Amino acid sequence: MMHTLEVDLGDRSYPIYIGAGLLEQQGLFAPHVAGRTVMVCTNTTVGPLYLERILGTLQLAGAKAAHSVVLPDGETYKDWPTLQRIFDALLTQHCDRKTVIVALGGGVIGDMAGFAAATYMRGVPFIQVPTTLLSQVDSSVGGKTGINHPAGKNMIGAFYQPQAVVADIATLNTLPDRELSCGLAEIIKHGAIADTDYLLQVEQWMPRLLARDAEALALVVKRSCEIKADVVSKDEREGGLRAILNFGHTFGHAIEAGMGYGQWLHGEAVGCGMVIAAQLCLRMGRLSADEAARLKKIVIEAKLPAIPPALGVDRFLELMAHDKKNDAGAIKYVLLSGLGKASTSPADEALVRQTLTDLGAGA
Amino acid sequence: MMHTLEVDLGDRSYPIYIGAGLLEQQGLFAPHVAGRTVMVCTNTTVGPLYLERILGTLQLAGAKAAHSVVLPDGETYKDWPTLQRIFDALLTQHCDRKTVIVALGGGVIGDMAGFAAATYMRGVPFIQVPTTLLSQVDSSVGGKTGINHPAGKNMIGAFYQPQAVVADIATLNTLPDRELSCGLAEIIKHGAIADTDYLLQVEQWMPRLLARDAEALALVVKRSCEIKADVVSKDEREGGLRAILNFGHTFGHAIEAGMGYGQWLHGEAVGCGMVIAAQLCLRMGRLSADEAARLKKIVIEAKLPAIPPALGVDRFLELMAHDKKNDAGAIKYVLLSGLGKASTSPADEALVRQTLTDLGAGA
Numbered sequence: 001m002m003h004t005l006e007v008d009l010g011d012r013s014y015p016i017y018i019g020a021g022l023l024e025q026q027g028l029f030a031p032h033v034a035g036r037t038v039m040v041c042t043n044t045t046v047g048p049l050y051l052e053r054i055l056g057t058l059q060l061a062g063a064k065a066a067h068s069v070v071l072p073d074g075e076t077y078k079d080w081p082t083l084q085r086i087f088d089a090l091l092t093q094h095c096d097r098k099t100v101i102v103a104l105g106g107g108v109i110g111d112m113a114g115f116a117a118a119t120y121m122r123g124v125p126f127i128q129v130p131t132t133l134l135s136q137v138d139s140s141v142g143g144k145t146g147i148n149h150p151a152g153k154n155m156i157g158a159f160y161q162p163q164a165v166v167a168d169i170a171t172l173n174t175l176p177d178r179e180l181s182c183g184l185a186e187i188i189k190h191g192a193i194a195d196t197d198y199l200l201q202v203e204q205w206m207p208r209l210l211a212r213d214a215e216a217l218a219l220v221v222k223r224s225c226e227i228k229a230d231v232v233s234k235d236e237r238e239g240g241l242r243a244i245l246n247f248g249h250t251f252g253h254a255i256e257a258g259m260g261y262g263q264w265l266h267g268e269a270v271g272c273g274m275v276i277a278a279q280l281c282l283r284m285g286r287l288s289a290d291e292a293a294r295l296k297k298i299v300i301e302a303k304l305p306a307i308p309p310a311l312g313v314d315r316f317l318e319l320m321a322h323d324k325k326n327d328a329g330a331i332k333y334v335l336l337s338g339l340g341k342a343s344t345s346p347a348d349e350a351l352v353r354q355t356l357t358d359l360g361a362g363a
Numbered sequence: 364m365m366h367t368l369e370v371d372l373g374d375r376s377y378p379i380y381i382g383a384g385l386l387e388q389q390g391l392f393a394p395h396v397a398g399r400t401v402m403v404c405t406n407t408t409v410g411p412l413y414l415e416r417i418l419g420t421l422q423l424a425g426a427k428a429a430h431s432v433v434l435p436d437g438e439t440y441k442d443w444p445t446l447q448r449i450f451d452a453l454l455t456q457h458c459d460r461k462t463v464i465v466a467l468g469g470g471v472i473g474d475m476a477g478f479a480a481a482t483y484m485r486g487v488p489f490i491q492v493p494t495t496l497l498s499q500v501d502s503s504v505g506g507k508t509g510i511n512h513p514a515g516k517n518m519i520g521a522f523y524q525p526q527a528v529v530a531d532i533a534t535l536n537t538l539p540d541r542e543l544s545c546g547l548a549e550i551i552k553h554g555a556i557a558d559t560d561y562l563l564q565v566e567q568w569m570p571r572l573l574a575r576d577a578e579a580l581a582l583v584v585k586r587s588c589e590i591k592a593d594v595v596s597k598d599e600r601e602g603g604l605r606a607i608l609n610f611g612h613t614f615g616h617a618i619e620a621g622m623g624y625g626q627w628l629h630g631e632a633v634g635c636g637m638v639i640a641a642q643l644c645l646r647m648g649r650l651s652a653d654e655a656a657r658l659k660k661i662v663i664e665a666k667l668p669a670i671p672p673a674l675g676v677d678r679f680l681e682l683m684a685h686d687k688k689n690d691a692g693a694i695k696y697v698l699l700s701g702l703g704k705a706s707t708s709p710a711d712e713a714l715v716r717q718t719l720t721d722l723g724a725g726a
Contacts, residue, residue: 080443091514094685119482122509122520146485151454157485158521322457 001215003222007141007229012161016140016229018221020214022168023053023129026061032127032163033100034062039093041086041113042104043073046131049174054104054129063100067093071109076262078108078148080156086116100125100163106132106179107139107266111157114145118160128162131171133183133217134267137190137224140165142232142245152322153253167225169218177210177303182267184209184302185248187220189274190227192295193247193334193342198223199298206301244342247334248274251308254319258311271304277335280347280355286337295339312363313356317349364578366585370504370592375524379503379592381584383577385531386416386492389424395490395526396463397425402456404449404476405467406436409494412537417467417492426463430456434472439625441471441511443519449479463488463526469495469542470502470629474520477508481523491525494534496546496580497630500553500587503528505595505608515685516616530588532581540666545630547572547665548611550583552637553590555658556610556697556705561586562661569664607705610697611637614671617682621674634667640697643710643718649700658702675726676719680712 002019017028038058042051047070058066069089071082090099101124103113110128117126130136146157172180184202187209191199201220202209208216228245235242252273255264264272278295281287287295300306311319320331333347356362365382380391401421405414410433421429432452434445453462464487466476473491480489493499509520535543547565550572554562564583565572571579591608598605615636618627627635641658644650650658663669674682683694696710719725 080447084443087512087519088514091512091518119509119519119521121518122507122522144485146482149450149454151451155454155484156450156482158482159485 001218003218005222005225005229007161008233009143009161012143014162014164016165016167016225018136018167018169018218018225020168020170020218022166023050023171024057026057028164028166029058029061029127032125033058035064037093037095037099038063038066038102039086039090039095039099040066040068040102040104041071041109041116042068043071043109045073046105046109050104050131050171054102058102065093067095071112073108074262075108075148075266078112080147083112083116083147086113087120090116090120095120095124097121097124100127102127102129104129104131105135106130107135110135110139111145111154112147114143114160114162115147115157118145118158123160125163126160128165130165130167132175132179133172133221134179134186136167136172136221137183138186138228140167141225141228153257167221169214169221172212172217178265179267180210180212181271181303182265185267185271185274185299185304187224188295188298188302189245189247189270190224192274192336192339193244194227194231194340195223196340198227199339203298203301206298210303240344243332243344244334247336247342248277250320250331250333251276251316254316255309255311257319257322258315259309264305264309268305271299271302272306272308275299275306276308276355276359276361277333279359280333280352281336283351283355284335284347286335287339291336291339308356308359308361310363311361313353313361315363316356316361317352364581366581368585368588368592370524371596372506372524375506377525377527379528379530379588381499381530381532381581381588383531383533383581385529386413386534387420389420391527391529392421392424392490395488396421398427400456400458400462401426401429401465402449402453402458402462403429403431403465403467404434404472404479405431406434406472408436409468409472413467413494413534417465421465428456430458434475436471437625438471438511438629441475443510446475446479446510449475450483453479453483458483458487460484460487463490465490465492467492467494468498469493470498473498473502474508474517475510477506477523477525478510478520481508481521486523488526489523491528493528493530495538495542496535496584497542497549499530499535499584500546501549501591503530504588504591516620530584532577532584535575535580541628542630543573543575544634544666545628548630548634548637548662548667550587551658551661551665552608552610552633553587555637555699555702556607557590557594557703558586559703561590562702566661566664569661573666603707606695606707607697610699610705611640613683613694613696614639614679617679618672618674620682620685621678622672627668627672631668634662634665635669635671638662638669639671639718639722639724641699642722643696643715644699646714646718647698647710649698650702654699654702671719671722671724673726674724676716676724678726679719679724680715
C-alpha cells in the first residue's frame with residue numbers, strides 16, 4: 001500500500017511516495033539513479049539501521065556507484081564544518097554534476113544534504129528519504145535547505161527542490177518516542193492552521209499514532225504533506241502565504257536558540273510555541289478559551305512540553321527579533337482567527353510580554 | 364553616454380548599465396535600494412578607491428542604511444572563511460531578507476558577494492558593480508556565484524541573478540595592466556567563439572583598448588555582454604550551449620589549479636588556454652594554421668601569456684579530469700570549427716598529449 005502525492009511547482013514538481021517498506025522498492029529510485037553515481041548522506045544513528053539496505057536498493061536500481069558519508073547526529077552539527085564533510089566526500093569520489101545526492105535521515109540530514117546538493121558544482125539532483133516523522137511531514141516538502149550560523153538558525157541556505165521524496169513509514173518503528181512527538185507537533189500545526197476536520201482526526205487518532213499504527217501514520221503523513229504542499233505550491237519562495245506554516249515557530253525558534261540548539265528538539269519547541277501563540281491569540285480575542293485549551297490539550301496528549309523555559313521575557317523578545325522571518329525589524333507572528341484559519345500579523349508587545357510572563361517564561 | 368542592455372531571463376531578467384561615471388548616478392541605484400538596508404562588499408584594493416563614493420551614492424539613492432565589509436583581495440581568499448566574514452557582517456548589522464547586497468570589485472568579490480546573496484536567509488537581492496574589465500564582460504553576466512574548495516575552483520556555488528549590473532568604465536582607469544589584459548582574454552574569447560566581425564574589431568582596436576580609451580572599452584564591454592547574455596539566456600543553467608563560453612577554460616583551469624590559485628590570473632590562464640585549444644583544433648583539422656596563428660597573435664598582442672607552464676602532461680590531464688564541467692568522467696573540450704563557431708566535444712587523448720608536449724607543457 002503506497003500513497004503518491006505530486007508537489008506542483010511547475011518544472012520543479014516532484015512526487016512524494018508514502019508507505020511501509022519503500023526503502024526496498026528499487027523501482028521508486030531507478031528513474032532517478034540508473035547509470036549515475038549516488039552519494040548517500042546519513043548520520044551515525046540512522047546509518048547503522050538503514051544505510052546498507054538503501055545502498056543495496058540503489059545498486060539494484062542501476063546506480064553506477066553508490067557511496068556514502070556518515071555525519072555526526074544532531075542539530076548542533078548542522079554547521080559549516082559538517083557540511084564540508086559532504087563536499088569532501090563528493091570531491092574524493094570525483095562526483096560530477098550528474099551525481100545524485102540522497103538524504104537518508106531526519107530534518108538535519110535533509111537540510112544539509114539538500115544544501116550540499118543546491119551548491120555542489122552549483123546544483124546536483126537529490127532525493128529525500130526522510131526517516132523521522134517530523135521530516136516526513138515537514139522538511140521533505142518545501143525545498144528549504146541550509147545550515148545554522150552561531151548567530152541564528154538556518155541563516156545560510158537555499159530554496160532547492162528534490163527530484164523525489166521517499167517516506168518509508170517502516171523507518172518510524174526505530175524512532176525514539178521523543179522524536180515521534182516532534183513529528184506530531186507539526187501534524188497538529190497543520191490541522192490548527194488549515195483544517196479543523198484533520199485536527200479532530202489527529203486528536204482522535206492520537207493513541208494509534210503514539211502506538212505507531214502504520215496505517216494511521218501513513219494517512220497523517222499524506223494529509224500533512226498535502227496541506228503543506230498546497231501552501232508551498234502557492235508561495236514557493238516564502239513571499240506571504242507560506243508564512244502561516246511558521247505557526248508556533250517564532251516562539252519555538254526563540255526557545256531553541258535560547259536553550260542552545262539540541263536541548264529542546266525542534267518539534268518540542270514548536271509544540272510549546274503553539275501553546276504560547278494560542279494564549280496570545282486568546283488575549284487578542286482571536287481564539288476562544290475553549291479553543292486555546294483544546295490546542296494545549298492536544299499538544300500535551302502528543303507528549304510535547306506546554307510550558308516554556310524561564311528564559312526571561314526580555315531575552316525571549318530579543319531572540320524573536322533576530323528571527324529571519326521578520327520584515328524590516330518588526331516581529332511577525334502567525335496568529336489564528338479561530339482554529340483552522342491562520343494569518344501573519346504584528347502583535348502588541350505588552351500583550352506578548354504578559355502572555356510570556358503568565359506562562360512562566362519570565363526569568 | 365550610457366549603454367543599457369537587458370539580460371532576458373524571464374522573471375529573473377535584469378539590466379546592465381555601461382558607461383563612464385555611473386558610480387555617481389544615484390538614479391541607477393534608487394529603484395533597488397530606496398528604503399532598504401544595503402551591505403556593500405568590497406576588498407582592500409578597491410575599497411580605498413571607490414567605497415566612500417558608492418556609499419555616498421547609495422545614501423543619495425535613499426538607502427535606509429549603507430554598511431560595508433572589506434575583504435582581503437585575491438583569488439586565494441575566495442574561500443569559506445572569507446565568505447563567512449560577509450555573513451558575520453550581515454548578522455552583526457541585523458540585516459534581514461530585504462537587505463540588498465552590493466558587490467563592488469572584480470570577479471572574486473562578485474562571486475562571493477553573489478553567493479552570500481544567494482544563501483543569506485535563503486536569498487536576498489544583490490547588485491553587481493564590477494570594477495575590472497574581466498568582471499564587466501564576464502562574471503557580471505550569467506548568474507554564476509560561488510567559492511573555491513581546496514580540491515577545485517568554484518566547486519561550491521549557486522546560479523543566482525542580480526537585480527542590476529552597473530559597469531562604470533571609469534573604474535578601469537585604476538586597473539593594473541595585467542588585469543586589463545585578463546579582461547581582454549574574455550573579450551577575445553567572445554569574438555573567437557561567436558562573432559568574427561567582433562574579433563576583427565578587437566584586433567584592430569587593441570592599441571586603443573590597451574590605452575584605456577573609454578569609448579572603445581564601453582563598446583567592447585557592451586558587445587561582449589551581448590554575446591554572453593545571448594548564450595546565457597538560451598541556457599541559464601549550463602545544460603549545453605552555454606558550455607561554449609568555456610573556450611580556453613578547460614586548459615586554463617588546469618593551469619590555475621596546477622600553479623596554485625593566484626599565481627596565474629584567471630584571464631592569463633584563459634588566454635593561454637585558448638592558444639592551447641586552438642593548437643588542438645589545428646591538429647584535429649578544425650582550424651587552419653592561419654586561424655590558429657592569428658588567435659595566438661591576438662592573445663600575445665593583448666599582453667597575455669601564450670606558452671603554458673611546464674606542469675607535465677600527466678598532471679595537466681589529471682587536473683582537467685577534475686574540472687566540474689566534465690560529464691561522467693570524459694573531459695569535455697570546447698573546440699572551434701573555424702573562428703567564430705564553437706561546440707563541445709571530447710578529444711583523442713593522444714592528440715591532447717601531443718599538443719601539450721609540443722607547446723612546452725611537459726615536465
